[in-house]
Amino acid sequence: MSETPVVTETTQTLVDDTVGQIMKSNTNKLASFGKNLIRKLLTTSATTISIGIVSVLAYAIYRSYRRSKPTNASKYQVSLDSYVEPDIGKSKRTKEQLEEIQKRLDEFKLSDEILQQIMDILEAEMEKGLNRGTHSEADVKMLPTYVCQLPTGKESNDILALDLGGSNFRVLFIRLRENEEPVIVNKVFIVSESIMKGTGEKLFSHIANCLYLFMKNHNLDMTRTYPLGFTFSFPCRQLGLSNSILLRWTKGFLCSDVVGEDIVATLQKYIDARGDIKVKVCVLINDTVGTVMSTAYYDRKTALGLILGTGTNACYIENVDRIGILESYVDPDQKQMLVNTEWGAFGENGSIDFIRSRYDEEIDKTSINVGKQIFEKMVSGMYLGELVRLMILELIDRELIFVDEMKKNAYRHALFTKGSFYTKYLNEIETDSNSKFTRTKRILKELAGIENPSHEDCAVVKCICMAVTKRAAKLTAAGLAVILKRMNRAECTIAVDGSLFRYHPRMQAVVEKTLTNLVSSLNKFKIVLSTDGSGKGAAVVAAVAVENDPIFK
Numbered sequence: 001m002s003e004t005p006v007v008t009e010t011t012q013t014l015v016d017d018t019v020g021q022i023m024k025s026n027t028n029k030l031a032s033f034g035k036n037l038i039r040k041l042l043t044t045s046a047t048t049i050s051i052g053i054v055s056v057l058a059y060a061i062y063r064s065y066r067r068s069k070p071t072n073a074s075k076y077q078v079s080l081d082s083y084v085e086p087d088i089g090k091s092k093r094t095k096e097q098l099e100e101i102q103k104r105l106d107e108f109k110l111s112d113e114i115l116q117q118i119m120d121i122l123e124a125e126m127e128k129g130l131n132r133g134t135h136s137e138a139d140v141k142m143l144p145t146y147v148c149q150l151p152t153g154k155e156s157n158d159i160l161a162l163d164l165g166g167s168n169f170r171v172l173f174i175r176l177r178e179n180e181e182p183v184i185v186n187k188v189f190i191v192s193e194s195i196m197k198g199t200g201e202k203l204f205s206h207i208a209n210c211l212y213l214f215m216k217n218h219n220l221d222m223t224r225t226y227p228l229g230f231t232f233s234f235p236c237r238q239l240g241l242s243n244s245i246l247l248r249w250t251k252g253f254l255c256s257d258v259v260g261e262d263i264v265a266t267l268q269k270y271i272d273a274r275g276d277i278k279v280k281v282c283v284l285i286n287d288t289v290g291t292v293m294s295t296a297y298y299d300r301k302t303a304l305g306l307i308l309g310t311g312t313n314a315c316y317i318e319n320v321d322r323i324g325i326l327e328s329y330v331d332p333d334q335k336q337m338l339v340n341t342e343w344g345a346f347g348e349n350g351s352i353d354f355i356r357s358r359y360d361e362e363i364d365k366t367s368i369n370v371g372k373q374i375f376e377k378m379v380s381g382m383y384l385g386e387l388v389r390l391m392i393l394e395l396i397d398r399e400l401i402f403v404d405e406m407k408k409n410a411y412r413h414a415l416f417t418k419g420s421f422y423t424k425y426l427n428e429i430e431t432d433s434n435s436k437f438t439r440t441k442r443i444l445k446e447l448a449g450i451e452n453p454s455h456e457d458c459a460v461v462k463c464i465c466m467a468v469t470k471r472a473a474k475l476t477a478a479g480l481a482v483i484l485k486r487m488n489r490a491e492c493t494i495a496v497d498g499s500l501f502r503y504h505p506r507m508q509a510v511v512e513k514t515l516t517n518l519v520s521s522l523n524k525f526k527i528v529l530s531t532d533g534s535g536k537g538a539a540v541v542a543a544v545a546v547e548n549d550p551i552f553k
């Protein structure tokens, strides 16, 4: 029997579960969080509003006090606005030391000219990906999805859905009814490291087992055949909605004997082999597609989907006549199709080496997919914490940070362990107050046993985090800008999901600002956080696919 640890169960989709490792340090906390959230929201909204009003007033008084009374109390740039970088230039370090630190931070800076250059290269790569003659050598594969229509809101059925893409795996039951809000029941199961890197057989029997447990525990009618939509967040060459060949694993997955296989057929085989559940896998979609579909359910202007979580990717609506690589029949009435760009692979041919830092190279060298997913390794949640850790390590090595601490405790710190600096720390550190650095100090103590980091050291750590996330946000915006220009719509809603985007305190703001600078005012856009793309999205695609199939009535 496969392992089946259950993490959490909800009857609404409340949290993004694609990035267990990054955003959740404790799965039990999440379980109780999920159960209590609605209750808390209901009971605390009044208190929250009052606290909000008091805070705004206090802030306004503080700001006017600071404006009227210049302070020399601190040699640091102190601000209530936690997004202002702390001033590391006023520390006790020598000029040379400061220059050394600055030089490293500068490796993450991207000017508008450079962004424009990256956009040009990406645009050319996308074109290569779509074109039959050049597709095989393109980094950015631009995969057809065979999803040609946005949902109408009239879809109706009881659908099962699976969502696999990060360290957690979800099983969902979705009840779609015309003009009614979908009902979603959702259960998260852990996919252990040994499954992520084990055999395909272990992975698929685990999935089938979780599906069985979910159906049994929710008393689903075991005599009836349910349609299933699979959100499978890895690059697949699709020949239709239910025909998807895995091209490669990404993120932390490396299961043997699956690349090159048809994922729908493989899953169906393992489900059928059990003999105790009746489920028909009808569609496989990428999470970007799910994000677009679930948002389009409410907003018909949705034409672009972005995932910024453990991994990164985007999909968008392309004209069928521009997709030269279509292999299967498409109804001539269908003029458009969602294309899964798989932009995480951008840069594999060296085209963006000129913006890669030595830390990016190091991350790639020690990864399980060397030379692959270069853009993803600069942008997504799986790697940002590690980028910060590597930069801190270099500064330690050059005696530019934690000098006294290292003398006391040299090399006994968790900081020296790969992957120990979680991306979620960036969220906390970047919103820490520049005057006290309370959270930064707690993290450094917990993570690295660094008891007394100096104020200046904390400021340097914060600047590193900000530099790393700002670059990620700007690169993401550059990618979105290329697609917005390509679609050239007067208005476009961009549906977004992924824990990095959802929980990082300033990711959305930097992406929006950069994107506004990069695109013409004629291409208006709106960014909307998608709600449960991987569940609702797969369900609406599956509902349409089985609409006329009598066995699902």
Ligand code: BGC
Residues within 6 Å of the ligand: 165, 232, 233, 234, 235, 250, 251, 286, 287, 288, 307, 309, 310, 311, 312, 313, 314, 342, 344, 376
């Ligand atoms: C995968 C994509 C996926 C993205 C976000 C990438 O690693 O290649 O298919 O959409 O992660 O989950």
